[in-house]
Amino acid sequence: GQNIDQPTEMTATEGAIVQINCTYQTSGFNGLFWYQQHAGEAPTFLSYNVLDGLEEKGRFSSFLSRSKGYSYLLLKELQMKDSASYLCASSGSARQLTFGSGTQLTVLP
Amino acid sequence: GAVVSQHPSRVICKSGTSVKIECRSLDFQATTMFWYRQFPKQSLMLMATSNEGSKATYEQGVEKDKFLINHASLTLSTLTVTSAHPEDSSFYICSARRQGDEQYFGPGTRLTVT
Numbered sequence: 001g002q003n004i005d006q007p008t009e010m011t012a013t014e015g016a017i018v019q020i021n022c023t024y025q026t027s028g029f030n031g032l033f034w035y036q037q038h039a040g041e042a043p044t045f046l047s048y049n050v051l052d053g054l055e056e057k058g059r060f061s062s063f064l065s066r067s068k069g070y071s072y073l074l075l076k077e078l079q080m081k082d083s084a085s086y087l088c089a090s091s092g093s094a095r096q097l098t099f100g101s102g103t104q105l106t107v108l109p
Numbered sequence: 110g111a112v113v114s115q116h117p118s119r120v121i122c123k124s125g126t127s128v129k130i131e132c133r134s135l136d137f138q139a140t141t142m143f144w145y146r147q148f149p150k151q152s153l154m155l156m157a158t159s160n161e162g163s164k165a166t167y168e169q170g171v172e173k174d175k176f177l178i179n180h181a182s183l184t185l186s187t188l189t190v191t192s193a194h195p196e197d198s199s200f201y202i203c204s205a206r207r208q209g210d211e212q213y214f215g216p217g218t219r220l221t222v223t
Contacts, residue, residue, distance in 0.1 A: 040217075045211060097153075
C-alpha cells in the first residue's frame with residue numbers, strides 16, 4: 001500500500017529557511033518527488049531522490065532516508081513567490097505517483 | 110524542454126453531457142500518461158494510468174465506463190467524462206512520463222458541470 005504524511009500548513013518569514021518533512025510507506029519504492037503547486041495551476045517539478053542523501057539545487061534541497069521512510073524539502077532565502085503548496089509524492093513499483101495532501105507554505109514579509 | 114499541453118483549459122458543461130479532455134506531449138514521446146483529479150484544497154488523486162496501444166489501468170473506485178481513456182499515439186491521450194454530473198466538477202491534470210521516472214504535468218483542465 002501507499003501512505004504519505006506531511007504537515008498541512010507552515011508559515012515562515014521572507015529570507016528565512018524552512019524545512020518541510022514527509023514520511024512515506026510505499027511498497028516497491030522507486031523514489032521520492034517534490035512538486036510545487038500554486039493555486040489553480042498544475043504542479044511543477046522540484047526534485048527527485050532515489051538514493052539516500054541530500055540533493056541540492058539552488059535555493060532548494062531535498063533529503064531522503066530510505067531506511068526511515070523519510071524525506072524533507074529545504075527552502076533557503078525564502079521569497080514571497082515561494083508561497084505555494086508543496087507536494088511530496090512517492091513512486092511505486094509501477095512508477096505511479098502517490099501524492100501527499102500537500103503542505104501550504106505562507107511566506108510573510 | 111518536456112512540455113505537456115492540455116485542452117481545453119476550462120470547460121463548463123450541462124449535467125448529462127460528455128466532455129473530452131486532451132493531453133499532448135509536445136516535444137517528446139510518452140509511453141505512459143497519467144490522469145489525476147484534484148478537488149479544492151486536496152491533493153492529486155491518481156485516476157488511471159494510460160499506456161499507448163493498450164487499455165488504461167484504473168485506480169480503485171474510478172469507474173472505467175464513466176471516465177473513458179484513449180491513448181492512441183505516443184503523444185496524445187484523451188479523457189472523456191461521460192454523462193457528467195455536478196460532483197464530477199474538478200481540476201483534471203494529466204502527466205506524461207518520458208524515459209526514467211520523472212513525470213511532466215500538463216497545465217490542468219477546470220471542469221464545471223452545471
